[in-house]
Amino acid sequence: MPQSADNIKDHISLFSEPEYTKLLAEKKAQFECRPTDDAVAAQLEYSKSWEYREKNFAREHAVINPHKACQPLGAVFAAAGFEETLPYVHGSQGCAAYFRSHLARHFKESSACVSDSMTEDAAVFGGLNNIVEGLQNALKLYKPKMIAVSTTCMAEVIGDDLSAFIGTAKEKESVPADFPVPFAHTPSFVGSHVVGYDNMIKGVLNYFWDRAQGEVTRGESNGKINIIPGFDGYATANNRELKRYLDTMGVDYTVISDVSDVFDTPTDGVYRMYDGGTKLDDVRDAINAKATIALQEYCSAKTVEYIESKGQPTASFNYPLGISATDALLMKISELSGKPIPESIEKERGRLVDAIADSQAWLHGKKVALFGDPDFVYAMAVFLMELGCEPTHCLCTNAGKEWEAKMKELLASNPFGADAKVWVGKDLWHLRSLLFTEPTDLIIGSSYGKYLEKDTGIPLVRLTFPIFDRHHHHRFPIFGYQGALRVLVEILDRIFEVTDASSDISYDLTR
């Protein structure tokens, strides 16, 4: 018998026991009607070939293992970053369940979000009744200070008008007329979660700056700098790291949508559905800031345009990870605030450079396949080239031509990018072909990369959302010099593990 009370085997080892291997073999042989083992082996080999790669890249319609999510996920994430704000999804309830699960699996935290459960009748008559009832119930039960509404594709296809519906709901007193209900239309058949993030941030600003009390014009500067972090699985720790820099520099700031506390609450006997987040008064006042800095250009395009239309200067970056990206951000903050970058931060920078110098021999010329959201891939490509690595394949499912051109320009400007290729709009099944035909030393991406690691044997470093199968990565920053140090260590660890496993002869104690 494989199981015993003293040595309990679960799924990890139970099914390797002879009783089970026999059972599974017999099931296969007698009942499954599978292709022959030879046919499977032949197809597996073929799937690694250049010929298969060409067929794989010839497809125009099938999308296989894509690396992107839909707009409302980004909108729900963005909404969660405001003070006591309840994300609200207008449309099918299953979507809200999926967003909540998806965020919970990554952050290991509850993710609050209501939906108004539209069903067949709403598909025919529209979801007005749902939103009237839904807003009232949500406000009464969960007592938020703000409800931020996004949409599912169902509501978008039938053409529900959020502005009019929320107006009607207020007329019907389901929520008070002055209760903040910003909204964003977030059709999942346009863009991806990064666009949904952008739309929701814009929706919130637009509520406070244009809709709540009519159009607000910029008044006297409040002396602050607004920071929009963008969709980021590391936001909990990254936002804190960024705030540490700003505090150290003595810069006054407003982080617009700060999820660092709501997705990182303590376990002390109390469940906090809301924790932290950007104060609504600060959002109101953010129009008077000196400037807005978007940390992720591709998460903030429409928001930045809107802010500029209010006469406020803006600057956009592509995820401040690595040396030069952090340098550029800090210098911009210094320029805008008039505050110098203190020596303590310069020392952190020096320590990072020191660490890279110590390890450069292990990094130089290492080929890396890289996937993720547009800003992350850009930043990581830059950092890899600072390390002396070659970002051989840079793949982004949810980017466009503009990003592609910018990536190509970046890679062309650096000898470590000379052989690198940019794959825009491609998925991880494409990447599988790339890795078999033009292999790399490492893969950098999310947990979804584990299937690539298993198929190709190329080690994966998990450094971007979503990370489901490793715990607590998001609790440590990857922004800034300290964050880069941590990224460096993760990359090095994998390189050393592979090195140790590769040869008994070169099994050195010191490396």
Place this chain on the structure above:
Amino acid sequence: MSLDNINDTAANEALIKEVLDQYPEKAAKKRARHLGTVKSDAEGNPTCGVKSNIKSVPGVMTVRGCAYAGAKGVVWGPVKDMVHISHGPIGCGQYSWSQRRNYFTGTVGIDSFVTMQVTSDFQERDIVFGGDKNLDKMIDELEVLFPLNNGISILSECPIGLIGDDIEAVSKKKGKELGKKVIPVRCEGFRGVSQSLGHHIANDAIRDWVFDKGIPEWEGTPYDVNLIADYNIGGDAWPSRKLLEEIGLRVIGSWSGDATLAEIERAPRAKLNLIHCYRSMNYICRHMEEKYEIPWVEYNFFGPTQIAASLRKIAAQFDETIQANAEKVIAKYQPLVDGVLARFKPRLEGKTVMLYVGGLRPRHTATAYDDLGMVIVGTGYEFAHNDDYQRTGHYLKEGTLIYDDVSEFELEKFIEKLRPDLVGSGIKEKYSTQKMGVPFRQMHSWDYSGPYHGYDGFAIFARDMDMAVNAPIWSKLKAPWKAA
């Protein structure tokens, strides 16, 4: 809490009232029908007395999912040798990608496709012009890349039904062209009130698009059974299969965890259908009973009491040899059961449990907890129908709190008030519960553990509940300078 006070009807009724008082009037009225306690009816049978399978109240944070989740995530997704297309925008397929832990054997991307996310990734132009033409071409592309697939399913997401696409026509055409089964499943997320309609629609697709359309060559025996509605979460179906084989039965189809299409096609040849998750697959069992005269039996492979009762119940459908085998098997595993109980029961006895899960577990696991000496103080279903609640009362003690389609608000209040020693629910409930200092196990995914079915699984179940309830971390909630 003291054991004397558990399942106190009056206290629980007061708690329900307290919770309902927080709702606006209209919503309170709607929710009142879904909350209750176990009571005895006129004949002395315990009943749950709640309404179910009704639309969720907008804005209350229901835990429920949608028809697509039921059809793709539960029923069709685990069929391993088919490519399952999430047809529509990107999200649905992405969020459900590899999340159910339906274990299987095979080579991913070559002859097995369970842990892949294949989607038509609808764009605005597809909404405007329709997606049928591209779907047609997409299926050709999948044939090129995955020639060893044994069929294709098309699982509609919300927009498909709204824009009037004819996926049935595409399926017929492609099925003919490829000589394979191409199966449309109309599981748009807005249909019905929960996952449940998705199960039903998925069952109907088996009836309409798989049955009587060719069966692989087959020689039957009098002991052929189908194992229905075991999704092989963490490998559940395998210890179940082992037990059935040990009593002398031949499992010719395992649905749908680790299933191949052939196992579904030949199902009408079985002598008996054994159904674990009644809610998600009773429809197809009833159909097979009507059309092919195959009787069906419900069983429960959680915990030794129900495993033994189920083995006897199943064996009773066959001859004396099988019945004798069942007794032998029960006896064979008794030392394992004794060992598990000796190790864990003293650590778990008297601990209270609240459950909130899906299809069968709110009742099926109750007796497994009983076996460990634990007491269910509250339970409820996300998407049950009346017949599920009818099957639930006798598993529970009078006064047990019942909550159907609970809102997160209600669940939190119930947990806060009842302060159970363990909550078993889903990922969305896990972290909020633990923050309150209450141990938790995910009872959909087995919290990345399992299997829990059969005797082999019971040992793991007991170990996991012990780990959760008796984790040392629960004594560290309060900072010592604050505790007092």
